[in-house]
Amino acid sequence: xxxxxxxxxxxxxxxxxxxxxxxxxxxxxxxxxxxxxxxxxxxxxxxxxxxxxxxxxxxxxxxxxxxxxxxxxxxxxxxxxxxxxxxxxxxxxxxxxxxxxxxxxxxxxxxxxxxxxxxxxxxxxxxxxxxxxxxxxxxxxxxxxxxxxxxxxxxxxxxxxxxxxxxxxxxxxxxxxxxxxxxxxxxxxxxxxxxxxxxxxxxxxxxxxxxxxxxxxxxxxxxxxxxxxxxxxxxxxxxxxxxxxxxxxxxxxxxxxxxxxxxxxxxxxxxxxxxxxxxxxxxxxxxxxxxxxxxxxxxxxxxxxxxxxxxxxxxxxxxxxxxxxxxxxxxxxxxxxxxxxxxxxxxxxxxxxxxxxxxxxxxxxxxxxxxxxxxxxxxxxxxxxxxxxxxxxxxxxxxxxxxxxxxxxxxxxxxxxxxxxxxxx
Amino acid sequence: xxxxxxxxxxxxxxxxxxxxxxxxxxxxxxxxxxxxxxxxxxxxxxxxxxxxxxxxxxxxxxxxxxxxxxxxxxxxxxxxxxxxxxxxxxxxxxxxxxxxxxxxxxxxxxxxxxxxxxxxxxxxxxxxxxxxxxxxxxxxxxxxxxxxxxxxxxxxxxxxxxxxxxxxxxxxxxxxxxxxxxxxxxxxxxxxxxxxxxxxxxxxxxxxxxxxxxxxxxxxxxxxxxxxxxxxxxxxxxxxxxxxxxxxxxxxxxxxxxxxxxxxxxxxxxxxxxxxxxxxxxxxxxxxxxxxxxxxxxxxxxxxxxxxxxxxxxxxxxxxxxxxxxxxxxxxxxxxxxxxxxxxxxxxxxxxxxxxxxxxxxxxxxx
Numbered sequence: 001x002x003x004x005x006x007x008x009x010x011x012x013x014x015x016x017x018x019x020x021x022x023x024x025x026x027x028x029x030x031x032x033x034x035x036x037x038x039x040x041x042x043x044x045x046x047x048x049x050x051x052x053x054x055x056x057x058x059x060x061x062x063x064x065x066x067x068x069x070x071x072x073x074x075x076x077x078x079x080x081x082x083x084x085x086x087x088x089x090x091x092x093x094x095x096x097x098x099x100x101x102x103x104x105x106x107x108x109x110x111x112x113x114x115x116x117x118x119x120x121x122x123x124x125x126x127x128x129x130x131x132x133x134x135x136x137x138x139x140x141x142x143x144x145x146x147x148x149x150x151x152x153x154x155x156x157x158x159x160x161x162x163x164x165x166x167x168x169x170x171x172x173x174x175x176x177x178x179x180x181x182x183x184x185x186x187x188x189x190x191x192x193x194x195x196x197x198x199x200x201x202x203x204x205x206x207x208x209x210x211x212x213x214x215x216x217x218x219x220x221x222x223x224x225x226x227x228x229x230x231x232x233x234x235x236x237x238x239x240x241x242x243x244x245x246x247x248x249x250x251x252x253x254x255x256x257x258x259x260x261x262x263x264x265x266x267x268x269x270x271x272x273x274x275x276x277x278x279x280x281x282x283x284x285x286x287x288x289x290x291x292x293x294x295x296x297x298x299x300x301x302x303x304x305x306x307x308x309x310x311x312x313x314x315x316x317x318x319x320x321x322x323x324x325x326x327x328x329x330x331x332x333x334x335x336x337x338x339x340x341x342x343x344x345x346x347x348x349x350x351x352x353x354x355x356x357x358x359x360x361x362x363x364x365x366x367x368x369x370x371x372x373x374x375x376x377x378x379x380x381x382x383x384x385x386x387x388x389x390x391x392x393x394x395x396x397x398x399x400x401x402x403x404x405x406x407x408x409x410x411x412x413x414x415x416x417x418x419x420x421x422x423x424x425x
Numbered sequence: 426x427x428x429x430x431x432x433x434x435x436x437x438x439x440x441x442x443x444x445x446x447x448x449x450x451x452x453x454x455x456x457x458x459x460x461x462x463x464x465x466x467x468x469x470x471x472x473x474x475x476x477x478x479x480x481x482x483x484x485x486x487x488x489x490x491x492x493x494x495x496x497x498x499x500x501x502x503x504x505x506x507x508x509x510x511x512x513x514x515x516x517x518x519x520x521x522x523x524x525x526x527x528x529x530x531x532x533x534x535x536x537x538x539x540x541x542x543x544x545x546x547x548x549x550x551x552x553x554x555x556x557x558x559x560x561x562x563x564x565x566x567x568x569x570x571x572x573x574x575x576x577x578x579x580x581x582x583x584x585x586x587x588x589x590x591x592x593x594x595x596x597x598x599x600x601x602x603x604x605x606x607x608x609x610x611x612x613x614x615x616x617x618x619x620x621x622x623x624x625x626x627x628x629x630x631x632x633x634x635x636x637x638x639x640x641x642x643x644x645x646x647x648x649x650x651x652x653x654x655x656x657x658x659x660x661x662x663x664x665x666x667x668x669x670x671x672x673x674x675x676x677x678x679x680x681x682x683x684x685x686x687x688x689x690x691x692x693x694x695x696x697x698x699x700x701x702x703x704x705x706x707x708x709x710x711x712x713x714x715x716x717x718x719x720x721x722x723x724x725x726x727x728x729x730x731x732x733x734x735x736x737x738x739x740x741x742x743x744x745x746x747x748x749x750x751x752x753x754x755x756x757x758x759x760x761x762x763x764x765x766x767x768x769x770x771x772x773x774x775x776x777x778x779x780x781x782x783x784x785x786x787x788x789x790x791x792x
């Protein structure tokens with residue numbers, strides 16, 4: 001089962017160069033589009049993850065400095081310069097930014113965080129790197145096969161879980177949400193006119209599911225690999241054209257290159273002792289990581305209710321572009337002394353992106369209620385209660401109430417427990 | 426091979442059965458370019474045109490009436506009529522605050538429509554004969570200043586007298602400057618729509634961030650929020666943190682035109698959504714677009730029912746002076762506000778969801 005022959009280190013080094021370069025581009029793009037300011041400096045409120053409330057925006061100029069450090073570290077990864085430090089700094093800075101506000105959660109950012117973590121653990125700098133130029137003794141030509149397999153396994157996990165998540169009534173039978181999304185794309189060059197064909201959503205839904213479920217295996221198999229990679233390019237280019245998914249197609253097209261590897265090394269290489277075997281602590285960390293990756297996407301089973309409605313266990317599960325969900329949330333702050341209620345203008349505190357995400361995600365609704373309680377206490381409201389009338393539409397169905405409009409949401413807490421304030425759908 | 430055939434077979438069966446409960450599959454090729462063209466030519470450009478014409482009329486009337494040293498009551502009444510016309514017509518451009526309406530230092534509606542008037546600010550500007558009107562104190566100029574200057578005194582005679590003689594020189598100059606500024610602002614935007622922006626607007630026929638459909642949708646909602654939150658919610662004291670009603674914080678407080686303007690603002694929003702123009706013709710707009718997409722007809726039905734409820738709530742009040750209404754009969758206005766609030770989800774989240782419109786202005790990544 002496990003191929004114990006060592007293999008060339010070149011594919012790993014090349015993967016490192018590609019990953020680091022894409023991340024440099026990604027950082028530059030983020031700054032260039034003004035998103036550092038818009039997403040992390042301007043907002044007056046952020047939505048941290050439970051347990052990570054200490055991760056806060058560093059403001060201006062702190063956020064710019066953080067992104068500069070991140071870009072520098074990514075360049076360090078690409079060049080293999082002071083790699084151990086660079087890779088750790090990149091992982092930490094990137095993950096820190098992602099943890100500031102769940103508004104901006106994206107599965108591909110999560111994937112980048114994981115990939116960055118894996119790069120911290122592997123000897124990707126021991127070929128084609130500044131570090132080898134600095135210290136020739138670091139140079140190694142071969143490495144154990146598992147090093148690359150970890151990356152392949154991680155990518156396979158992403159695709160397969162994304163595919164499994166698509167096996168449901170809405171996606172396959174109702175062709176939702178693609179029946180909503182495709183006609184909106186009729187202005188695309190070349191393929192635009194096709195987007196309005198009534199049957200296309202079903203074709204895309206089934207093709208997407210089959211692609212996600214099978215592509216890792218087809219990439220793993222040497223005979224099907226070139227075709228599978230061509231499919232990867234076509235799939236990600238099309239979805240990249242259709243949806244605002246930024247650098248995600250580039251990341252996946254780049255990272256799936258890991259499946260292309262030379263055959264077993266024929267010539268004799270000098271293999272340093274360190275690289276010949278996997279150090280035990282590292283083995284434990286990696287096994288734990290993979291195990292966690294295999295279990296996390298299933299955690300929704302522990303929670304009651306409809307996953308796409310309650311979103312208990314929705315994030316960090318590779319549920320990518322799976323539903324069309326939108327809500328309107330009207331919050332009322334009640335003065336505990338006078339009993340007077342006042343309606344909150346969300347745009348006073350949230351940017352459009354934050355309001356959109358908050359209005360349909362149960363944990364963010366409660367976090368916002370907590371923020372409003374504190375904010376209006378500060379403004380002189382006595383013992384404020386915060387209620388909300390939240391109407392959410394899922395895959396084009398008529399909107400339904402998400403929470404009891406009488407409930408004081410500022411008393412609810414987010415954590416590992418179920419989102420008990422959510423009404424049944 | 427066998428398995429593949431089986432899968433395809435199952436897919437076909439599922440497809441046909443799932444379509445059976447619909448009225449039949451239809452390609453949803455709604456012509457967004459046609460919609461944008463119609464909205465530009467039949468609503469936006471004529472609305473800007475008539476608003477800028479009204480502003481030009483007002484400026485001319487001002488020049489005529491204020492040319493000599495005196496303003497008599499007859500002239501004042503003419504001025505007021507011209508000002509009223511302009512206030513009414515600007516309600517019809519309130520939702521098109523994008524493109525040419527976006528200036529370097531703010532939008533057209535911020536520039537001309539900020540209320541309530543800073544009356545002390547206006548007084549001090551008149552006292553210091555400052556007619557530059559270039560800073561960020563927009564509540565000292567625009568329609569709010571017009572409202573205060575022409576209606577702000579006890580009687581018509583008093584108002585006219587303030588503009589007369591040597592002591593009225595500075596006030597005459599200020600009113601004229603405000604009117605000329607309004608004309609300049611409106612004419613600029615109106616002519617840009619006609620010259621270059623029309624084709625830009627029509628050509629961006631996608632649904633992504635920055636597309637005209639997305640702009641139109643987002644600005645329609647912003648305009649609706651402004652109507653609900655600031656023209657009604659704020660003066661009624663319904664906003665979080667307010668401890669009482671604030672009846673002076675309304676649009677057109679002095680002229681008593683406020684409730685009529687609320688009605689016109691809402692009518693303009695309804696017109697953009699439904700495409701039903703005042704002359705009875707119907708052009709393709711959001712309503713027709715919704716009818717062409719999956720689950721859209723249901724939303725059209727819900728939206729129209731709510732629009733009718735708002736119209737009914739609006740009609741329960743016949744008086745136009747909202748300041749007095751808030752003091753005497755706020756319940757009717759609160760009821761109107763409640764009905765408006767209920768419309769939000771239909772024209773905001775549900776509509777954007779079904780049409781696949783980007784709700785943000787910048788294209789944040791999604792997945």
